[in-house]
Amino acid sequence: MSPVLSIHDLTITFGGLDALSKLNFHVDEGEIVGVIGPNGAGKTTFFNAITNLVPPTSGDIRFAGESIVGLDPYHVTELGVARTFQNVRLFPNMTILENVMVAQHCRTHQHAFGALLQTKAFRREEREIRERAIEVLSFFGTRLIGYRLDQPAFVLSYANRRRLEIARAMATQPRVLLLDEPVAGMNPKESAELTALIGRLRSEWGFTIVMIEHDMGVVRDVSDRVVVLDHGETIAQGSFDEVSNDPHVIEAYLGRPVEGAS
């Protein structure tokens, strides 16, 4: 099976500093890949490169066989890559429902004229957008629906903001979902729950998932494969057990033992 997303020799340079250097990466359809690495390893830059928020210096990114380098971010989303942000970035003053409705922009087509003339097609589409938004929000139980629908997003608690951000990404109907630290800041119970949801995102919604995460428990539980980045390079990959015993990985996280020390 050919990979749905593949990256070849990707290099991103910020003024002399290689945030990513000659990175190779691929993810197959239906896979859940965990990306780990110490702070500053280039994980978020890696996501920014895939969604084209940061232009690559060299290298190639292919989605479903087509190169997506140089496309506008909205175009990448339209092709089927959606993401969340490490520091949650919702539309805080739009309602929870609107946050999810607006994410369906690239899957819907009605223009200003439909809205002005209130055509049948417009009203049908509005209804569908609304229904799909509620369907997506219901994935998280009752937390984001009911009276919450019409509340502005800033009232949400931290954990619910993260959930809403995932819901918003789901609403763009992606093939590949990029989750940037989905359980950061959650308590153990919440992160256990979200771990289960990530599994269901694949089994029920059919998303391929790439996830950056610092919580090793979560990474172990959901990842089919783990990729370890350090200094913008892949230093190891494989199953969680393989990776966690890899000397390079231990070195990257804990540092090299001092020569000659007993």
Place this chain on the structure above:
Amino acid sequence: MSDTAPPKDLFDQDWRRIVRLGAITGLSLIFVALIGMLVQLDTRLIIRRYLSLGYLTIIWIPVVAGYLVSKEVVLEGVTPNRKGPSDVLAGALTGLVGGAGLSLLVVLIDNFDIRDPLINWSPQLLDQLTFAKGIGFGVVIWLVIGAGLGLFGSLSHVVPPLASRAVNTALFTIVSVSILETAITDLLQGFGLSFVTDVVYAKRGALTLTSALVLGAVVMAITVAASGRGRELRVRYDALDAPRRKTANLGLWAAGVMVLLVLPLFLGKIMNELLANVGLFVLLALGLNIVVGLAGILDLGYVAFFAVGGYTTAVLTSPNSPWISPQLPFVVVIFVVIIAAAFVGLAVGAPVIRMRGDYLAIVTLGFGEIVRLLFLSDWLSPYFGGAQGITNIPPVDLGFAEVKGSDPRSVFYLVLFFCAIAIYVSWRLQSSRLGRAWMAIREDEKVAEAMGINTVTAKLAAFVVGAILASFSGAVFAAKVGSIFPSSFLILVSIIILVVVIVGGMGNIIGVIVGAVVLIGVLGGPKQPGLLQELGTYKLLIYGALLVFMMLKRPEGLIPSARRSHELHQEEFLQDAWLRGEVDHDAEAGEGDAAT
């Protein structure tokens, strides 16, 4: 009112605060006097023989200061002192210090002459400040007046709230009725009730003392009688279920439209002219509201689109057009105007669309001026007439009626028609796919793009819709005035429209309309006189002061959109949610496992 501490001792005062507020009051008084408002606005009377607009610009200041000095923010857990004589004394003292400012001014004007830089440092000002009764009298009287007004202001803390509200409403009504004299006279005449005018107003304008007193008493009686009714109505409205509320809303709208349609029939030329001007600015403000309020693009060159609408109409209809003059009918022209405006919207929008915030504002400011200077230039004068402009624009012939400047009522109806279009467009787009995209861009452009929104086309769409609405206004303006010059499209127009949008309530259709009616109707537009035409050059000062005040005290505008007031008062909103038990705890996921 149960948990208040007993009033403070009479002399247990916050002296520092009194002196500071008093000094601010004094300086404000001197400022208002020296910029000439006192003298120049003295010709417009509020109450004949007793109060002119000039004195009104001065006397409200100590009243407000007297009120502010004993106003305190009561924090949770702090027991406030009951208001008592000490607060009244504080108000009087503040007013006294403020009044001393004017006394000082009286002495200074009498002894020094610095009329060279300060043109209002005049014997006339001295005369007015001393009521032509000598320096000694002037000095003393302002101390007395200041203290009295400060005391009056502070009284609202000690009298029952209903009484203070009744007095405030009465004063507000007296001033409004006097300011609205032209409108009211005109309206009463339309209904054939001229005799009422003769009773209320003095022969040569302004209220008589008797009518002011009677009016005040009546209003106070009504306020007391109607107290609580407003809230009752509000509660009943809130209690209505969705379909009922929809009917109620529809009823209100229908009533509003009926009034707007019927009212002009009873109004005379001056008032209809005023209404037509207000309408033109409502149209502009609604357009700018889409660009600034919804999409968050701060466009300071909005007048350019107004100009395009005006010039397109002029070129296509006027026989005097220097270039082509097809003399098309207005109904055809309006479609060309739409196309021209959309095209210019794209042309201006495309280069600036990738900029953000301040940069975009500065560049659009430049574009606005460029458009005006192009129309003014010698280079384009063979096409657009340069400084001579284009004259002789014919009236709009609609077949069943003719809209021309000499019949402002017809102009008003035409403007009303376009305003209806603008309101409909704003309303429908707000809750559509495009409207949501605009809001997302306003919130966070980068994320909007990452969520699949083509921000370039969405922002261009906002520019184009805004441009078309402004061009409607320009087209009607051209037909109304009958001639068009580059000087009608100064940068000031852009600024004033922006102030209207901000003061009214950004992002809210009703707010924007109210803003335009209040500001343009009362103060007047950049060149159009409002009800207070005596204000003249002070108009811009008031616009500026109002803008500063609104930004500090009520940034969401007079009538805010729910969304914007949430945005600016997140804390309060969260508190309310907490009170309703709708607060969102992270712990909620724990579902009661307090053991952890």
